Ligand SMILES: Nc1ncnc2c1ncn2[C@@H]1O[C@H](COP(=O)(O)OP(=O)(O)OP(=O)(O)O)[C@@H](O)[C@H]1O
């Protein structure tokens with residue numbers, strides 16, 4: 156079977172409020188699939204329905220060929236979950252957290268202990284195995300939560316904002332772990348609002364905004380399609396945006412005003428910089444386009460297409 | 462599609478129980494020593510102190526009259542604390558329920574596991590007080606050996622009652638009201654300290670509905686050796702209450718957990 160997760164016309168309503176408004180996507184076996192979106196976009200609502208936590212309001216989800224409504228226990232047995240909230244058991248030690256959790260997957264205690272020690276090793280937490288969870292730093296807690304999500308050797312791992320609140324070093328450690336999981340063939344579905352994270356990890360992604368999918372594809376392709384190769388960022392250029400855009404209109408594919416800043420999508424970056432220099436425009440930067448620009452363009456305000 | 466009212470329960474209930482037991486194994490000294498101080502105080506103040514002014518009740522010296530009730534009371538308080546404050550903290554602050562529901566366990570497994578755990582604590586705390594009154598020479602019959610299963614059954618009823626409250630009023634501040642409006646009146650008016658026959662007719666009827674009243678009758682009969690078939694009726698009533706309250710608690714908690 157090619158698709159590990161299939162989502163059809165999925166809707167989630169909370170007391171009449173629509174958090175997910177009819178979305179469709181598929182996650183293929185072995186890929187890392189990202190759900191990107193600002194706060195409240197409906198990312199968690201979507202993944203909670205996929206990991207059989209939250210009931211589907213309308214539409215359909217199949218995971219590993221099984222319907223989430225009729226076979227939740229079988230699906231959950233083959234899946235790992237790292238929720239957005241920190242839900243490690245603070246009454247237990249790091250090791251006990253993993254061993255206790257393994258019991259819910261019907262793994263024998265001897266096997267559970269073996270796997271737990273191995274996972275603590277993989278995540279560099281051996282020394283902390285007999286410490287209570289509260290003794291661990293934020294980064295270590297997150298790693299322990301991911302380790303816990305792997306205790307049943309899942310085919311699919313769902314991670315809801317796996318690196319939110321971590322320092323850059325801890326994020327890179329988590330990224331390495333996720334990359335090596337993917338190399339071992341584990342399908343990953345993750346949500347994030349970090350664009351560099353999505354760019355770094357995801358083979359394909361969707362961008363959600365207010366419960367709908369506004370764009371989907373491979374990160375590189377999305378940048379190319381919406382922005383191009385480069386962006387010229389004019390700091391505090393918002394005030395003079397109309398004039399700047401008018402005089403550079405033959406050199407750009409589009410622009411966007413966000414806050415005080417003006418973002419120009421040039422046909423040729425250097426030429427545009429030269430032109431703006433001649434016009435006496437102050438602080439500006441030429442930099443490679445990123446997913447962040449796509450994200451701003453699709454979800455930010457002040458979107459104007461030429 | 463899963464029927465929303467029918468419980469969805471598996472053997473993973475035992476894992477929830479086991480998780481609570483793992484935590485308890487480390488903390489039992491602290492949590493248990495608090496709990497048998499109070500029944501001892503009641504025995505001293507009411508049984509010995511007040512008892513010297515009180516005529517025998519139902520043919521028993523006052524100390525012997527109240528001692529069995531205090532075993533069941535201890536059982537009731539244990540389950541009531543466990544399945545209000547204990548369960549709510551696990552659910553709301555520690556997010557342990559959510560973590561477990563992401564495994565093959567269902568919400569019903571988690572809540573039922575917590576209620577059985579409450580029942581187990583009743584068994585434990587009731588038995589400890591039974592041993593205390595045994596040491597004080599207040600156990601008069603080997604029938605007393607059969608009270609621990611009664612503590613367990615009563616405990617599950619109390620646990621379910623508490624969990625119903627959590628399901629209806631899921632806020633930690635509301636538990637004060639549960640104790641002052643439900644648990645304390647039960648404690649005072651269920652025949653622990655004086656026979657309910659002395660109450661006004663309406664209150665007598667209310668006492669008859671109380672699970673504590675029936676548990677006290679059973680425990681008093683067994684501990685003082687005056688058993689009869691009435692005990693079976695009391696146990697049956699406890700079982701019926703448990704069978705009604707447990708699914709209701711599961712339903713209310715599921716509504717809270719699954720959004
Ligand atoms: N249990 C709930 N009851 C009512 N509304 C909810 C509930 N959970 C989420 N919502 C609402 O649904 C919308 C989508 O929420 P969701 O948590 O899915 O967003 P998100 O993309 O994960 O956001 P974040 O990045 O902040 O985690 C939000 O407006 C939120 O307020």
Ligand SMILES: [Mg+2]
Nearest residue numbers: 198199200239
């Ligand atoms: Mg979220």
